[in-house]
Amino acid sequence: MHEALISRAGLHLRSWVTGRPPAGGAAGDGAVTVVLEEPGHLEALLASDVVGPRTLVLVPGEQEGEEHDGSGATVVGYEGSLSEPGGDASIGGTLFLQVQDYGTSPYMSLLGTTLVRVAGQVDFEAFLADADLARAEGEFAAFAVSPAVQIADLPALGGADPGDGPDTRLYVDRHGGISVSPYGLRLGTIGEDGAAELRAEWDRLSEGSPTGAPVALGAVVPEDVRGPAVRERPWLGRYLGALDVLRDLQAHGVGEVRVSGFGRRLVPALDAVEDPADPADPRAPFLAWTPDAAYVRVPGHDRTFRLGRQAAEVAEMLLVHGSAEALLEHAAGGDGALPVPRAAIDQVLGFFDDRGVPLLPGARVAEVTA
Template sequence: MHVIRTTASRHSHRTAAAFQQYVTGRRTDVAGAVFFLEASDHLDAVCRIAARGDVVVAPSPADPRGGATGAGGVPVVGYSGSWREPGDEIRLDGRHTFALQDYVALPFLSITGRVVVRQRTAKGIAAFLGDADTARYFGVLVSPLLSSAVMLDSGASFGRPRSADDALARVHVTADGEYRDGADGLLLGRVGDARSEIEKTGAADGGRGRGFARIVDRELLEAELDRRPWFESYLAAIGVLRRGSLPARSIDLLASEPGRV
């Protein structure tokens, strides 16, 4: 019984880590890439190009629990539900439930469960940058952003890649068969492309704004971020505040001193 419980716990941890890596674009303890499929039609094709250490997240009416695998022994995390529009909800492995929301609506949300907040439009990006300015200069925060139940989609795309390994941390596979860096991110290829081609595209076109390439002009976003050299420190401070390590009033101090967090 203890062995079964330990195995289930490890699988649950892997599922949570894989989903976090897919959402944020930041490397977790998943060794490879996380492929998130909107439709199960592409499961076999994705499993064929998956490498050792990858995890595939795919729709499954059966919502499998435990160590499900695809072709070639690739770990497959099944999910039920939908994951496209604000208000959608998915359940991973029958254990982990997340709701999807729009960043513009975040200040008005009552957080009652785990939520992923996606920018979705240029308006969402502008709102996020504007909220950062307000926090930086006036110390006023969007309080739901500080909840440990909230994950910010594509947060890594506001900063520069930390290593070459981040070039292919996640791949969002659309129902139409596109490979993208996140739902609204850089086009990496299409189903049928070789793994090497996807990796080459990912390595050649990294950097800021990558996760928002479909919804915003990346050069304009780069310029906006250049105007805010404290922005990565702001994001780090948000993480610290979510862990309860500092009082919320410290956000202006942390944001004004890059490198402190």
């Protein structure tokens, strides 16, 4: 496989695993990514309107990134399994990865890119326990923050990113059943149901959920278990975002990181703020710190900034209060807590406004990533 196709296959695989649409969204002709378990279903797939020119199809066997006439879809071969925990897979003989279930991942060695799947209720409960511990104590499971790990089916785990569904990803099992993931509810049958039927069934099964959360794990985690557990934890989307932040920092050699709102704050007095603005909003910027430095990452911008201590404290005050006005109103309340000069707030906001990044601190900051 040539370099451009390798890169494209990696991006498609990440979208297919997570349920997050690729950059630019999922609008267009055909699903973005389709994974087949049985190569015999390829002909029926390519003859349907489920795929189109933007589609990348992963099929068992040796394929060199062929573009098929008619559908225009690109077909790439893989070896192994992209669905079964405990196995390995390779794509085009170039991308190598292993698949693990969530419950055993803390005890397994990470030997490279690893897809971690919730494969049943025990795995789901283990995921919730790790999330609860991170929320209460600020202790994140070591494997979950490794840059090598990608947790699968994020919408079903409380992820807030919209756009999952049959336009983003499809999985076709050995018997021709179609879902969005190996453990998802069935949407249709290969060769019988077209794109419109798959979308209609997705809409029916995910009614009331903007992310389609009930579908991706519906075959292995009962909805009367998953649904209440996620609703009781409206902060799970932010937790999953914090994992992304920690993986990014670790990839850049930054370890021993604390994340604001998970167990503690950089400014201890902020723990006393009632109804803080950031705990349940996965779109709010994240503030993290080590004994030596602090960092801010803004979801959707893929940029991380390193801050001095004073700027980091102002940043956290803004995140907790939600706006400069709310922060100033609190500081003027007469209790003497969190006094902060307006000039410091303006400096913080001005730096990020100048760079097109919303409502965040600024001082003399150095970008870690771009």
